Amino acid sequence: xxxxxxxxxxxxxxxxxxxxxxxxxxxxxxxxxxxxxxxxxxxxxxxxxxxxxxxxxxxxxxxxxxxxxxxxxxxxxxxxxxxxxxxxxxxxxxxxxxxxxxxxxxxxxxxxxxxxxxxxxxxxxxxxxxxxxxxxxxxxxxxxxxxxxxxxxxxxxxxxxxxxxxxxxxxxxxxxxxxxxxxxxxxxxxxxxxxxxxxxxxxxxxxxxxxxxxxxxxxxxxxxxxxxxxxxx
Amino acid sequence: xxxxxxxxxxxxxxxxxxxxxxxxxxxxxxxxxxxxxxxxxxxxxxxxxxxxxxxxxxxxxxxxxxxxxxxxxxxxxxxxxxxxxxxxxxxxxxxxxxxxxxxxxxxxxxxxxxxxxxxxxxxxxxxxxxxxxxxxxxxxxxxxxxxxxxxxxxxxxxxxxxxxxxxxxxxxxxxxxxxxxxxxxxxxxxxxxxxxxxxxxxxxxxxxxxxxxxxxxxxxxxxxxxxxxxxxxxxxxxxxxxxxxxxxxx
Numbered sequence: 001x002x003x004x005x006x007x008x009x010x011x012x013x014x015x016x017x018x019x020x021x022x023x024x025x026x027x028x029x030x031x032x033x034x035x036x037x038x039x040x041x042x043x044x045x046x047x048x049x050x051x052x053x054x055x056x057x058x059x060x061x062x063x064x065x066x067x068x069x070x071x072x073x074x075x076x077x078x079x080x081x082x083x084x085x086x087x088x089x090x091x092x093x094x095x096x097x098x099x100x101x102x103x104x105x106x107x108x109x110x111x112x113x114x115x116x117x118x119x120x121x122x123x124x125x126x127x128x129x130x131x132x133x134x135x136x137x138x139x140x141x142x143x144x145x146x147x148x149x150x151x152x153x154x155x156x157x158x159x160x161x162x163x164x165x166x167x168x169x170x171x172x173x174x175x176x177x178x179x180x181x182x183x184x185x186x187x188x189x190x191x192x193x194x195x196x197x198x199x200x201x202x203x204x205x206x207x208x209x210x211x212x213x214x215x216x217x218x219x220x221x222x223x224x225x226x227x228x229x230x231x232x233x
Numbered sequence: 234x235x236x237x238x239x240x241x242x243x244x245x246x247x248x249x250x251x252x253x254x255x256x257x258x259x260x261x262x263x264x265x266x267x268x269x270x271x272x273x274x275x276x277x278x279x280x281x282x283x284x285x286x287x288x289x290x291x292x293x294x295x296x297x298x299x300x301x302x303x304x305x306x307x308x309x310x311x312x313x314x315x316x317x318x319x320x321x322x323x324x325x326x327x328x329x330x331x332x333x334x335x336x337x338x339x340x341x342x343x344x345x346x347x348x349x350x351x352x353x354x355x356x357x358x359x360x361x362x363x364x365x366x367x368x369x370x371x372x373x374x375x376x377x378x379x380x381x382x383x384x385x386x387x388x389x390x391x392x393x394x395x396x397x398x399x400x401x402x403x404x405x406x407x408x409x410x411x412x413x414x415x416x417x418x419x420x421x422x423x424x425x426x427x428x429x430x431x432x433x434x435x436x437x438x439x440x441x442x443x444x445x446x447x448x449x450x451x452x453x454x455x456x457x458x459x460x461x462x463x464x465x466x467x468x469x470x471x472x473x474x475x476x477x478x479x480x481x482x483x
Contacts, residue, residue, distance in 0.1 A: 020377065071482035124323075124326075126319060126321055127323060127325060127326065129283050129317075129319070129323060130317075130323035130324070130385075131325070131336075132281075132282075132283060132315065132318065133281055133283065133312060133315070133316060133317035133319075133342060134312075134336060134337030134339055134385065134389060135309065135312045135313035135337060135341035135389070136336075136337075136341050137309065137341070140340050140341065144336065144340055145325055145327065148327040149326060149327050152327070166392065196421060
């Protein structure tokens with residue numbers, strides 16, 4: 001009977017998979033960075049109920065959160081060149097990575113905007129009133145009082161989103177990006193075996209997620225030591 | 234000195250304040266009494282624009298504003314002439330007791346940190362919390378939190394401190410320590426406008442008692458006049474409900 005699981009192949013997979021890990025992490029970092037910028041903008045628009053923009057932002061968030069990331073990847077990959085092409089600009093030769101990044105930024109921004117919005121809205125209104133009563137401006141109030149407390153409220157949810165994002169990047173290979181998952185495809189067509197490579201990938205993702213989780217636990221606890229959100233108010 | 238003329242405020246169709254006129258001299262302690270929903274807290278919150286009045290004029294110190302055409306800068310000016318003590322304390326949860334008191338000096342008024350810290354330490358000592366500088370609000374009792382709230386207001390050295398039911402959220406055994414601090418600062422000549430149900434405070438400290446009902450001032454005068462010899466029927470009915478029996482059987 002054939003071997004169900006080749007341990008040597010499993011071990012051999014690690015260097016190959018890890019050699020493409022930077023692509024996966026690159027997607028995560030870019031998606032977070034730009035997703036945070038766009039997400040903050042969307043959150044502010046919704047929190048301050050900016051007319052028109054606020055409704056657009058709400059529709060955007062609800063639409064993006066409602067479609068699978070795989071579908072979004074294809075819509076961006078196929079749709080964006082068509083839309084921009086209509087304006088006479090040809091982006092068909094752009095690197096696939098750019099389309100992947102755009103899709104993940106668009107997706108992450110929607111989730112982060114909700115986290116930011118709910119964290120800011122979660123800060124007791126009395127805090128704002130107290131800040132106004134001592135003569136602080138709106139901006140000072142946000143910077144000195146609201147933001148620090150909102151960050152504390154939002155940190156656990158942010159951690160969850162980053163872990164989800166890390167795992168969601170595993171769909172980027174469908175557009176032909178050779179990230180950790182993309183390598184598995186190559187390995188399995190060379191060796192006619194794929195379980196070992198997938199097991200190695202599972203191991204890598206599990207370790208990365210655990211590290212992230214631990215980091216966020218530590219950050220939460222560090223912020224929590226100040227004992228500021230909990231307790232009577 | 235504080236002068237309020239014709240202050241009106243509605244929430245939707247509900248008219249809460251129907252033209253309030255009030256003058257408070259420097260050093261006066263004014264107590265606002267009234268049934269719940271009478272508009273006394275709304276009136277207080279209009280004075281520092283936590284609620285935006287619909288009409289009327291407010292003068293606090295050297296700032297005069299017409300509520301209909303008030304600008305952002307004028308609101309800021311009014312707020313920097315006043316301070317408020319809240320029913321639920323509203324201490325900044327992300328800051329220690331000392332930082333809470335310092336914040337209003339450092340951020341809006343740009344007083345150097347060292348100087349602000351010195352002022353704040355002195356004032357925390359005055360309210361009996363000299364040993365609690367580094368405690369966060371969640372580590373303090375309600376009474377202690379409210380005393381920090383008073384210290385935060387005192388530090389600003391405002392024209393007037395607005396007290397919005399400062400003892401209503403406290404356990405009965407903690408009310409005393411907060412009232413004691415309020416009496417202490419009242420005796421130092423600070424101008425105070427206090428919304429409270431503490432009749433003993435009104436009786437002992439107030440230079441003026443104002444009874445508000447239905448969005449208008451029904452009656453005003455000295456504590457003696459309003460609490461013990463009210464002229465208006467509505468005031469009598471209200472006092473009957475809240476005064477302990479012993480107070481009027483004597």
